Amino acid sequence: MEITDLTDRFGLLLVGLVAFAAVLMALYGIAELASRRNRSKLVAFIFLLPAVLFLAVGLVYPAIRTLFMSFYNKDGSEFIGLDNYHWALTDPSALQTLINTALWIIVVPLVSTALGLLYAVLIDGRRGERTYKALVFLPMGISFVGASIIWRFVYQYNGTGEQIGLLNQLLVWVGIEPVNWLNTFPINNFLLMVVLIWIEVGFATVVLSAALKGVPTEIIEAARIDGANSSQIFWNVTVPSIRSAIIVVAVTVFIATLKLFDIVRAMTRGEHKTDVLAHNMWDQALRLGNDGRGATMAVLLFALVIPVVIYQVYNVRRQQLEAR
């Protein structure tokens, strides 16, 4: 590394921050003037301007363009109607991508939420609860790429010599032949899911454990006095009480799963039939240079979150009505 590497980068950082501060002061100055004249709508406009501008130009407009691009060929020069969608639904490898995505969005939210709930219940009120929680929560701070590298070393396969991956070494210790995990379809898909589950269980545990603390002990005592056993109490009292937290966790993990790019990219690059929508979208557009197909994959991805968007908006509307 040379000294110019440092000065270039930190110089840019300084310029960027100074420019940002200048923009901010200008905006705030105008807002201040407008406030003094009691033009509160103008104040609202100025406060909202940067955010709305960024979102409109950087998210809404591009999203609409992506929708249009999905009806065009690879460089956007020719309108080809639904050909890209036809490809996505008939091409064997594209179809495999869709099937994998479907598996991911079913398995990962389900297992993460269930394991998170189980763990939260197991450690609730236990001595050292905070340590237990921290250990499982820790992967949340690790990047998907970091997690992928961590797990690559667990799954590693050596054709000759000693096994260096823990999983294969465990097999060797119990006398089973080691497996080339990441190249073996279909198990490789589930092994990739394990990495995301490993990250998301911590999130589920923390949220659900907080929800468990909110369940009134009176109800549980009452149920116990009525003769309910532990599992009856769990299924008939605890779970219904924290239902909304469970749904929130499952939905959040669902969205994270759908957008997942990093783990597939860093572990298999989508080879050996492990591709998913969010990664294939990138691969089509940026590696294979087919913008049309990439856009199509993005639109399919978006189609899968539309139900969640509707559900969320419905929830917010209801909350707003209740608050009134």
Add this chain to the structure above:
Amino acid sequence: MSAKTSASEAPAKIGESRGERIRRMLSSRTASLVAVLIAVLWTIPTFGLFVNSFRPTDDIRATGWWKMFTEPSFTLETYNYVLYSTSQGGGLARNLINTVVITIPGVVIPVTFAVMAAYALSWIEFRGRNLLYISIFALQVVPLQMALIPLLSFFSRGLSIGGVTIMPAWELSGVQTIVQVWVAHTIFGLPLAIFLLHNFMRELPGDVMEAARIDGASHSQIFRKVALPLVTPALASIAIFQFLWVWNDFLVGRTFGGGLATQPLTAVLGDLAGTRGFGWTRLPAAAFIAIIVPLIVFLLLQRYFVRGLLAGSVKG
């Protein structure tokens, strides 16, 4: 809450037979065992990588990390190589600096703009406020993949509608491409930040705001002197969120970060990990350099992080 009763001591309960008590202690043992098992399973992989990062690369290639305890070997050479070597797979110190240079504005800009927007959405009356809030809220769920390709061409070719150039191409080169990453992170970070901050802003006591209004304070004064100090803890939560997201990001940095020299560390690592090149034995050390900073921040500020998490998920 069923685990409450199965806490480790299991004292005798009134009206409980001996059989019931034994069963209860047994299930308590099983519960402990499962909890410990999960905790161990969740820790071992990271620990293994950590151990491996200090082993000579020849050892990594030949044996598993657990051999460290029977045949100890220790080196910092790999760390030195990945950070400073000018050979292939080295020189990541530069990318680490890129990450820092990307992360600071990548957190400061969206959080600042978000807090302004959240104030306007919570406390200034104007027509269409509700619709605007719900639109931003819905954007939160839109996958950023939806915007990737057009946004990239927006940077490289500018924006023109019907032949009219609205924004010329940015034509950034070298280190300047980092500006694109700032902008992209600002765009993708805004919806969640606005949503979370709006949750906090809305909860501020209405009578305090009202009193300030009556005292003749303007909106910009209330924002600066009343609202901002009150939401500082929330700002901390959201800044940590955004920090972890930007530092750990792969997709945005890889797509908008230009060449190898200007990409953030995680993006370079992600590509290194995906190719099974001969440098894979240096991955543990390289990965740890990328992991350690967010991990420390995460551990120290977990309280704030959890608060933001709960505000965003349970309440919302």
